[in-house]
Amino acid sequence: MSEKIRNGSEIARWLLLAAVTVSLIASSAATAQTPASSTPAASQSANAAPAGNAENGKKLYVLYFCWSCHGSQGRAGGTAPAITPSTRSADDLIKYVRKPRGAMPPYTSKSISDRELADIAAFLRAVPKDPDPKSIPLLNQ
Amino acid sequence: MAKKSKSKPVDRRHFLKTAAASAALVASKPGAARAQQPAPEPRNASAPILARPAAAPAAVVDEAVTIDRPGSDFMVDVIKSLGFEHMFGVPANTYMSLQESIVNYGRNKDPEFILATNEDLAAAMAHGYAKVAGKPALIGCHGTVGAQHATMGVYDAFCDRVPMVMILGNIFDAAKRGTGKVAWVHSAQDAAALVRDMTKWDDAPHSLPHFAESMVRAYKIAMTPPMMPVALVLDVDLQEEEVPKGANLHIPKLGTMVPPAADSGAVAELAKLLVAAEHPVIVVDRVARTPEAIKHLVELAETLQAAVIDRKGRMNFPTRHPLEQTRSRMGLADADVVLGIEVIDFAGVRSQRQGSKRISITANDLFSRSNYTDYLKFAEVDLAIPADGEATLPPLVEAVKRLITDDRRRFFQDRGAKLAAAHKEVFDRYPQQAVVGWNDSPISTARVTAELWPLIKNEDWSLVADLSFFQDWPLKLWNFDRHYQFIGGPGGYGIGYGAPAAVGAAVANKKYGRISINIQQDGDLMMGPGSLWTAANHHLPLLTVMHNNQGFHNECMEAQRLALRRGRDATRANIGNRLIEPVIDYAKMAESMGMHGEGPINDPKDLGPALKRAMEVVKRGEPALVDTRTQPR
Numbered sequence: 010m011s012e013k014i015r016n017g018s019e020i021a022r023w024l025l026l027a028a029v030t031v032s033l034i035a036s037s038a039a040t041a042q043t044p045a046s047s048t049p050a051a052s053q054s055a056n057a058a059p060a061g062n063a064e065n066g067k068k069l070y071v072l073y074f075c076w077s078c079h080g081s082q083g084r085a086g087g088t089a090p091a092i093t094p095s096t097r098s099a100d101d102l103i104k105y106v107r108k109p110r111g112a113m114p115p116y117t118s119k120s121i122s123d124r125e126l127a128d129i130a131a132f133l134r135a136v137p138k139d140p141d142p143k144s145i146p147l148l149n150q
Numbered sequence: 151m152a153k154k155s156k157s158k159p160v161d162r163r164h165f166l167k168t169a170a171a172s173a174a175l176v177a178s179k180p181g182a183a184r185a186q187q188p189a190p191e192p193r194n195a196s197a198p199i200l201a202r203p204a205a206a207p208a209a210v211v212d213e214a215v216t217i218d219r220p221g222s223d224f225m226v227d228v229i230k231s232l233g234f235e236h237m238f239g240v241p242a243n244t245y246m247s248l249q250e251s252i253v254n255y256g257r258n259k260d261p262e263f264i265l266a267t268n269e270d271l272a273a274a275m276a277h278g279y280a281k282v283a284g285k286p287a288l289i290g291c292h293g294t295v296g297a298q299h300a301t302m303g304v305y306d307a308f309c310d311r312v313p314m315v316m317i318l319g320n321i322f323d324a325a326k327r328g329t330g331k332v333a334w335v336h337s338a339q340d341a342a343a344l345v346r347d348m349t350k351w352d353d354a355p356h357s358l359p360h361f362a363e364s365m366v367r368a369y370k371i372a373m374t375p376p377m378m379p380v381a382l383v384l385d386v387d388l389q390e391e392e393v394p395k396g397a398n399l400h401i402p403k404l405g406t407m408v409p410p411a412a413d414s415g416a417v418a419e420l421a422k423l424l425v426a427a428e429h430p431v432i433v434v435d436r437v438a439r440t441p442e443a444i445k446h447l448v449e450l451a452e453t454l455q456a457a458v459i460d461r462k463g464r465m466n467f468p469t470r471h472p473l474e475q476t477r478s479r480m481g482l483a484d485a486d487v488v489l490g491i492e493v494i495d496f497a498g499v500r501s502q503r504q505g506s507k508r509i510s511i512t513a514n515d516l517f518s519r520s521n522y523t524d525y526l527k528f529a530e531v532d533l534a535i536p537a538d539g540e541a542t543l544p545p546l547v548e549a550v551k552r553l554i555t556d557d558r559r560r561f562f563q564d565r566g567a568k569l570a571a572a573h574k575e576v577f578d579r580y581p582q583q584a585v586v587g588w589n590d591s592p593i594s595t596a597r598v599t600a601e602l603w604p605l606i607k608n609e610d611w612s613l614v615a616d617l618s619f620f621q622d623w624p625l626k627l628w629n630f631d632r633h634y635q636f637i638g639g640p641g642g643y644g645i646g647y648g649a650p651a652a653v654g655a656a657v658a659n660k661k662y663g664r665i666s667i668n669i670q671q672d673g674d675l676m677m678g679p680g681s682l683w684t685a686a687n688h689h690l691p692l693l694t695v696m697h698n699n700q701g702f703h704n705e706c707m708e709a710q711r712l713a714l715r716r717g718r719d720a721t722r723a724n725i726g727n728r729l730i731e732p733v734i735d736y737a738k739m740a741e742s743m744g745m746h747g748e749g750p751i752n753d754p755k756d757l758g759p760a761l762k763r764a765m766e767v768v769k770r771g772e773p774a775l776v777d778t779r780t781q782p783r
Contacts, residue, residue: 084587087783
């Protein structure tokens with residue numbers, strides 16, 4: 010494991026590079042290398058996103074490390090925006106993660122299936138809202 | 151006491167055995183206690199040498215030879231003259247003579263020996279200590295195997311421009327190393343070579359007068375901005391052999407040290423630019439070493455009604471001051487004059503305004519090392535002022551005041567009102583941001599921060615943690631206005647700094663009755679859990695709150711991103727990056743080291759009571775740890 014870590018400016022530089030790389034990968038997806046044998050099932054048609062299973066989506070959200078940037082409930086983890094509370098459809102989520110903008114790396118069909126993404130979208134829609142900060146004395150000191 | 155024979159050199163190992171036996175005999179003799187007089191506390195200005203203990207009554211029976219005054223006793227005299235309060239170290243026979251002299255001859259006070267469980271931790275403790283105490287500590291280690299451990303901690307201090315004095319034990323004379331293996335592999339021809347690229351100066355004195363001069367010089371060099379670690383290699387024989395009778399040993403006078411302030415012409419030019427500017431922004435990073443720096447920086451900002459962006463290499467500017475604009479819409483983007491004071495990566499601090507002027511004041515321009523590129527990207531500036539930032543603030547304030555007209559004052563007042571409004575906007579947003587994930591498990595870092603504040607806000611507290619991975623929440627939710635309330639980060643970004651630096655800072659804070667708070671990353675603690683033992687051993691009022699995200703999270707994200715960019719399996723990012731199989735019980739770890747431990751706390755509702763119980767322990771003067779399972783950041 011590395012003993013070196015990145016400071017804020019280094020992370021920002023990495024994120025910029027990552028964003029550029031994402032665009033390059035997306036534009037050359039047709040010629041990308043064959044994925045490793047352990048990658049998930051191939052994508053289904055993006056035109057017909059399956060209905061999601063929120064309970065399974067919660068497990069997949071952890072399995073695919075969505076939490077590592079977005080936090081365990083999609084409420085921001087310090088390196089990526091909050092993605093809950095969500096009204097996003099499965100179609101919208103699939104469309105976004107296949108070719109995301111900014112720093113987010115692409116979850117292509119080589120890495121995660123449409124069905125799995127639909128489950129994750131269902132999980133995100135099911136996460137309850139946060140309380141009103143005015144109702145929390147600790148945030149009104 | 152018996153006289154020492156001069157005809158026969160003392161073999162070190164034989165000497166140690168003999169001395170141990172003699173010590174037992176002496177301790178049982180009447181008058182032995184009287185011979186151990188408490189040492190006075192000389193200071194360098196007068197530089198007295200400690201009086202030798204009074205002679206013991208004549209021996210009734212023949213006794214083994216002892217050494218009345220080893221060279222290391224004189225070394226303690228020199229060290230005391232410089233006001234060192236602590237030596238952080240791991241015991242090693244190549245400097246054991248000095249350690250023994252500190253403990254017995256020096257009565258283990260000023261300096262007090264503080265036992266670390268790894269030289270890396272000793273160096274990081276000295277690092278944290280110096281940032282609160284404002285002066286260096288000693289660290290003691292073998293010049294070979296100890297120094298090799300210490301390098302990471304020394305490198306962090308070097309990058310963070312923090313002073314410390316390394317004592318590297320060595321056996322100079324190969325003829326004294328015998329035929330065994332250990333003495334040879336624990337010796338080096340040039341022991342300081344290992345740390346030369348990360349220290350400002352080193353020496354290997356060959357005599358006691360040479361030592362005295364080099365130690366005073368080492369202190370002076372370490373404490374002259376830019377401050378950095380220095381190293382002295384000490385020969386075993388120089389430490390252990392008796393001071394020659396009649397030796398006229400002298401401790402050089404250090405004198406008053408004045409840090410290098412800027413040239414008066416440059417200050418006048420800078421003052422003109424600042425007074426004439428429409429939107430000047432003062433960017434600070436590692437400025438404040440003392441309370442005076444905060445006072446002068448506030449005075450400069452208020453005189454100009456200028457924005458201040460604090461990059462928090464140190465605690466430079468009060469977080470709730472209306473001119474604090476670190477995250478505001480009135481920050482850098484539209485600045486027409488950007489003044490960087492001790493900003494480490496000034497190349498990355500840029501206004502988007504055409505024709506804006508950039509001025510730097512930094513002692514970093516006065517000294518550099520070549521090998522490690524901690525000097526960062528070259529910063530293009532219009533005016534480079536090579537000087538100490540803190541020392542330059544008072545003349546700059548005066549120069550600015552002299553130039554301000556009534557018209558400019560009215561303009562500044564309008565600008566200040568706009569800045570105050572922008573500052574308020576930022577702070578008003580924080581509760582809305584902090585509530586995100588408020589009831590989640592793992593616990594949000596904002597919730598941990600908010601739960602801590604009511605427990606410390608009425609105490610004299612010091613946050614002795616790096617906040618790089620904690621979204622800076624304490625800086626957003628707490629009120630920082632004193633220089634010791636925040637000490638910045640590691641400098642070299644080596645993991646393993648956090649826990650020992652917190653211990654060192656807590657050592658410095660304890661003298662003032664302050665409570666130290668450490669927000670501790672789990673991966674960092676696993677680099678040196680022995681830090682907890684030192685905290686317990688020294689009864690430090692230190693609250694450690696775990697930021698336990700169960701792994702090396704930054705690397706976890708990188709592994710995930712790399713896999714995705716390659717169209718591979720992101721689910722395997724755990725491997726080599728997470729600390730989950732088995733799960734580590736940090737509360738039990740703390741308890742095993744002799745301190746109060748709580749947790750793991752998974753439910754945010756349990757956090758407040760656990761922190762309260764731990765704080766009660768800390769207020770009694772003992773360390774405590776609360777293991778909180780947290781969100782990644």
